Amino acid sequence: MAISGTLLSRLKDSSLVREEMLVGGSWREEGASGKRVEVQNPSTGDLLASLPSAGLEDVRIAVDLAKVAQKKWASRSAKERAAVMRKFYDLVVANSEDLAVILTSEMGKPLAEARGEVAYGASYIEWFGEEAKRVYGDTIPGHQADKRLLVLKQPVGVVAAIAPWNFPSAMVARKVAPALASGCAIIFKPAAETPLSALALAILAERAGVPGGLFSVLPTQDARMFGEEVCSNPTVKKLTFTGSTEVGRILMAQGAQKIMKLSLELGGNAPFIVFDDADLDEAVEGAMLSKFRNAGQTCVCANRLYVQSGIYDRFVRKLAERVSALKVSDGFEDGATIGPLINGEAVAKLHSHIDDAVNRGATVVVGGTRDPRGGTFVQPTLLSGATKEMKVAREETFAPLAPVFKFETADEVIELANDTEFGLAAYFYANDLRNVWKVTEALEYGMVGVNTGLISTEVAPFGGVKQSGFGREGSKYGLDDFLSMKYVCMGGIPA
Ligand code: ADP
Numbered sequence: 001m002a003i004s005g006t007l008l009s010r011l012k013d014s015s016l017v018r019e020e021m022l023v024g025g026s027w028r029e030e031g032a033s034g035k036r037v038e039v040q041n042p043s044t045g046d047l048l049a050s051l052p053s054a055g056l057e058d059v060r061i062a063v064d065l066a067k068v069a070q071k072k073w074a075s076r077s078a079k080e081r082a083a084v085m086r087k088f089y090d091l092v093v094a095n096s097e098d099l100a101v102i103l104t105s106e107m108g109k110p111l112a113e114a115r116g117e118v119a120y121g122a123s124y125i126e127w128f129g130e131e132a133k134r135v136y137g138d139t140i141p142g143h144q145a146d147k148r149l150l151v152l153k154q155p156v157g158v159v160a161a162i163a164p165w166n167f168p169s170a171m172v173a174r175k176v177a178p179a180l181a182s183g184c185a186i187i188f189k190p191a192a193e194t195p196l197s198a199l200a201l202a203i204l205a206e207r208a209g210v211p212g213g214l215f216s217v218l219p220t221q222d223a224r225m226f227g228e229e230v231c232s233n234p235t236v237k238k239l240t241f242t243g244s245t246e247v248g249r250i251l252m253a254q255g256a257q258k259i260m261k262l263s264l265e266l267g268g269n270a271p272f273i274v275f276d277d278a279d280l281d282e283a284v285e286g287a288m289l290s291k292f293r294n295a296g297q298t299c300v301c302a303n304r305l306y307v308q309s310g311i312y313d314r315f316v317r318k319l320a321e322r323v324s325a326l327k328v329s330d331g332f333e334d335g336a337t338i339g340p341l342i343n344g345e346a347v348a349k350l351h352s353h354i355d356d357a358v359n360r361g362a363t364v365v366v367g368g369t370r371d372p373r374g375g376t377f378v379q380p381t382l383l384s385g386a387t388k389e390m391k392v393a394r395e396e397t398f399a400p401l402a403p404v405f406k407f408e409t410a411d412e413v414i415e416l417a418n419d420t421e422f423g424l425a426a427y428f429y430a431n432d433l434r435n436v437w438k439v440t441e442a443l444e445y446g447m448v449g450v451n452t453g454l455i456s457t458e459v460a461p462f463g464g465v466k467q468s469g470f471g472r473e474g475s476k477y478g479l480d481d482f483l484s485m486k487y488v489c490m491g492g493i494p495a
Pocket residue numbers: 162163164165189190191192223224225226227228242243244245247248250251
């Protein structure tokens with residue numbers, strides 16, 4: 001199988017796409033499983049590339065070689081590690097257009113969004129490269145006259161990572177950058193739908209001088225095998241996972257056998273609340289960004305829009321105008337704002353949510369029917385009159401569907417917003433300072449956007465509470481997940 005000619009013709013550097021996987025510093029055309037991972041363009045259905053599917057033996061080799069590479073990497077000075085990461089960052093920036101093209105090809109999102117994602121991912125490599133030099137320990141005044149107490153921060157060692165398909169590039173950077181900065185090695189399993197972005201970043205890491213074995217990329221059809229192996233292999237000290245709560249629960253149970261260190265970034269069901277005193281235009285703008293970015297396929301996407309009764313009708317009218325103006329198309333078309341959904345299941349889930357809401361009394365204001373383009377293209381949809389009995393209130397739709405609920409008081413909406421097992425992101429628009437504090441503190445979420453629909457940045461801690469998981473990505477807190485704390489007590493020191 002050859003790599004898609006259309007994809008190659010769009011690239012300046014065609015060597016960024018390889019039909020191979022990276023196992024412990026070696027590029028391999030065949031995996032131990034003998035199977036293939038076929039990567040398709042979700043906009044056209046075209047086959048982009050056929051990759052080897054990693055088998056158990058490949059995972060074990062990657063883990064063993066990561067152990068050797070990690071020891072050497074951790075013994076280098078933080079400044080040396082930072083210099084390699086800076087080079088990696090520079091190469092990602094220099095190749096960002098090609099990386100965006102690869103991303104749009106395998107995942108479908110509009111090219112403008114893909115460019116944004118690549119830049120966002122790069123910012124994690126830059127940030128953590130800089131933070132590598134600031135992994136400070138601590139000294140503590142001794143509890144006895146002859147004692148000196150110290151706290152060391154050391155890399156956890158070999159880390160495994162499992163990522164989803166919705167941010168095929170940024171997810172790599174968010175996990176690989178803190179691992180490398182803290183002196184860890186990483187075995188990365190991308191989603192089978194979108195492995196090309198991860199492999200392209202591994203190519204650039206290699207060019208930047210990231211030592212062989214430190215960063216392996218193993219696409220596989222057998223995600224379960226990968227999860228079971230990294231959760232039981234004693235050399236793997238930590239797992240960082242982004243994906244569904246359901247799979248997070250499985251991995252947590254598997255990791256329990258060896259009391260594995262985990263970071264889990266799981267599902268969300270974000271409320272987006274608009275109070276009567278909000279700036280209407282800003283709230284509509286925020287809702288568009290938060291709800292429709294990536295066709296609604298992000299874990300921090302607004303899933304439920306709660307609008308106070310005094311502003312409700314005007315909000316729905318304005319939002320309807322904006323939703324009607326979205327352009328559904330192949331991500332490579334000029335002006336595209338909504339690409340295809342990732343697969344048929346995602347389309348079926350969207351329609352089941354719309355049908356359920358309509359059957360229970362919601363009104364379709366925009367969209368609602370199938371998109372004429374067919375495939376996995378869908379119409380962005382706005383529903384008014386949503387209520388808490390509907391599926392849209394409880395489940396993450398993960399599609400461009402905005403259900404609008406009406407509420408009267410702050411206490412009522414706080415209760416509705418928290419009435420979910422998830423706790424990743426929440427948003428609200430309001431201007432009364434006392435209300436802003438009250439709502440901010442009452443929301444049971446890991447992240448709260450106040451008068452903004454966009455909260456993600458490498459300098460802030462991204463992560464959830466409740467069944468949205470634990471651990472943080474980005475910011476000074478993000479390194480802690482890759483470090484072990486060692487308390488040292490030195491005694492017998494003469495006065
Ligand atoms: P999504 O619905 O976003 O695809 P999943 O949780 O199913 O979320 O998938 C996220 C990642 O987890 C993907 O890389 C997928 O291959 C992987 N995965 C799915 N099931 C398992 C499993 N049982 N063990 C380990 N990884 C898994």
